[in-house]
Amino acid sequence: MAIDRRKQVVEAAAQSFSLFGYKATTMDQVAKLANVGKGTIYTFFDNKEELFDEIMNSLIQEMKRVAEAEYDPAGSFFDNLNRVLGRILDFREKHQLAVKMAHEVRDIGTPKALEGLNRLESAILSYIQIKVQAAIDKGELKRCDPEVTAFVMLKLYLALASEWQTAHDPLEKEKITELFQLYLLRGLANE
Amino acid sequence: MAIDRRKQVVEAAAQSFSLFGYKATTMDQVAKLANVGKGTIYTFFDNKEELFDEIMNSLIQEMKRVAEAEYDPAGSFFDNLNRVLGRILDFREKHQLAVKMAHEVRDIGTPKALEGLNRLESAILSYIQIKVQAAIDKGELKRCDPEVTAFVMLKLYLALASEWQTAHDPLEKEKITELFQLYLLRGLANE
DNA sequence: GATTGACCAAAAATGAATTATAGTCAGAAA
DNA sequence: TTTCTGACTATAATTCATTTTTGGTCAATC
Numbered sequence: 010m011a012i013d014r015r016k017q018v019v020e021a022a023a024q025s026f027s028l029f030g031y032k033a034t035t036m037d038q039v040a041k042l043a044n045v046g047k048g049t050i051y052t053f054f055d056n057k058e059e060l061f062d063e064i065m066n067s068l069i070q071e072m073k074r075v076a077e078a079e080y081d082p083a084g085s086f087f088d089n090l091n092r093v094l095g096r097i098l099d100f101r102e103k104h105q106l107a108v109k110m111a112h113e114v115r116d117i118g119t120p121k122a123l124e125g126l127n128r129l130e131s132a133i134l135s136y137i138q139i140k141v142q143a144a145i146d147k148g149e150l151k152r153c154d155p156e157v158t159a160f161v162m163l164k165l166y167l168a169l170a171s172e173w174q175t176a177h178d179p180l181e182k183e184k185i186t187e188l189f190q191l192y193l194l195r196g197l198a199n200e
Numbered sequence: 201m202a203i204d205r206r207k208q209v210v211e212a213a214a215q216s217f218s219l220f221g222y223k224a225t226t227m228d229q230v231a232k233l234a235n236v237g238k239g240t241i242y243t244f245f246d247n248k249e250e251l252f253d254e255i256m257n258s259l260i261q262e263m264k265r266v267a268e269a270e271y272d273p274a275g276s277f278f279d280n281l282n283r284v285l286g287r288i289l290d291f292r293e294k295h296q297l298a299v300k301m302a303h304e305v306r307d308i309g310t311p312k313a314l315e316g317l318n319r320l321e322s323a324i325l326s327y328i329q330i331k332v333q334a335a336i337d338k339g340e341l342k343r344c345d346p347e348v349t350a351f352v353m354l355k356l357y358l359a360l361a362s363e364w365q366t367a368h369d370p371l372e373k374e375k376i377t378e379l380f381q382l383y384l385l386r387g388l389a390n391e
Numbered sequence: 392g393a394t395t396g397a398c399c400a401a402a403a404a405t406g407a408a409t410t411a412t413a414g415t416c417a418g419a420a421a
Numbered sequence: 422t423t424t425c426t427g428a429c430t431a432t433a434a435t436t437c438a439t440t441t442t443t444g445g446t447c448a449a450t451c
Contacts (some may be wrong), residue, residue: 014394153382196385197341242413
């Protein structure tokens with residue numbers, strides 16, 4: 010059986026983007042790592058950007074599987090949301106590619122890396138939005154715009170789970186759950 | 201009466217930092233604008249950083265006055281919070297110095313400009329935190345950590361009022377008020 | 392027909408020479 | 422004496438011509 014050169018290219022690219030980032034990954038390097046002539050890459054992908062898009066798509070798919078695996082159809086909306094968000098942030102924090110992209114954006118602002126992260130965030134928002142809509146339909150949540158609500162939920166979670174740390178001790182996972190419920194679910198108003 | 205050279209320096213510096221940013225403001229320029237020898241600046245301020253700190257302190261003071269002017273002791277907490285936050289963001293958006301610092305951080309990441317903006321945010325957070333504590337004491341809000349709560353309120357407001365715009369049409373001021381109340385005050389849970 | 396790597400134009404990195412800048416201080420002005 | 426100044430210096434930033442690297446191509450090879 011012939012060797013699957015496309016797979017070789019994709020795996021080499023994934024490794025290289027994860028290890029060195031978008032800018033520092035060269036097509037020569039990917040070709041060498043894949044044990045393939047450089048021209049071969051261009052029979053599968055029109056250019057570097059499309060190769061990168063394919064790798065990002067895999068990351069997004071993988072994240073969706075991880076999220077879906079954490080989701081419990083029998084559980085409550087907030088319990089699920091909390092667990093899924095926690096799992097997604099943890100995934101993003103540990104996945105080499107996602108980490109590298111975030112660093113590259115922070116350090117040198119590579120536009121393609123930023124675009125990749127934005128696509129990742131969009132995927133997360135779509136996922137939450139669908140769950141919010143379902144919860145509204147089931148009567149578990151008040152009527153509200155699912156898109157804005159998903160956006161607010163992600164922002165609030167990010168604020169508590171990662172932005173807070175830039176100036177304070179990190180909050181415990183249980184503390185985040187509790188705060189998330191207090192602020193968004195029950196509300197702050199007395200009576 | 202002798203001319204107040206310190207005031208001249210401070211006013212020239214404020215003008216220059218607002219117009220050109222931190223990095224592009226030179227001490228020679230400030231001296232010339234202030235009609236003062238360069239050495240004179242150094243009799244009042246040890247270095248460029250301290251001069252900038254003085255200007256930022258004025259901005260923070262000014263913002264506090266603006267916030268306090270918007271605050272109505274007879275009104276409800278959320279009504280006040282909403283109006284004060286709106287006023288503060290508007291102030292920040294229109295004040296040359298604040299705008300210039302934000303651009304400088306985005307474009308070239310000047311550390312001192314970032315530090316300035318962080319100090320501005322800290323001042324806002326302290327202000328909200330005090331009002332939150334008062335509202336808890338009055339029984340208007342549930343018991344909660346005032347520091348985390350102030351942080352969440354600001355983040356939520358920023359998310360709705362400015363981050364949302366990066367990918368969508370801006371939300372109306374009344375819409376923001378309504379969402380802010382729905383999410384944080386009343387909560388999303390049904391029943 | 393699939394694969395390759397030498398090749399090319401264009402972009403990026405380098406670094407030596409030049410310019411600009413923060414901060415000093417000897418002396419002028421008040 | 423005291424206050425103020427701008428020429429001066431060491432260092433940092435900027436240019437820009439030169440070199441190196443890179444994404445992408447395509448005639449030759451398998």
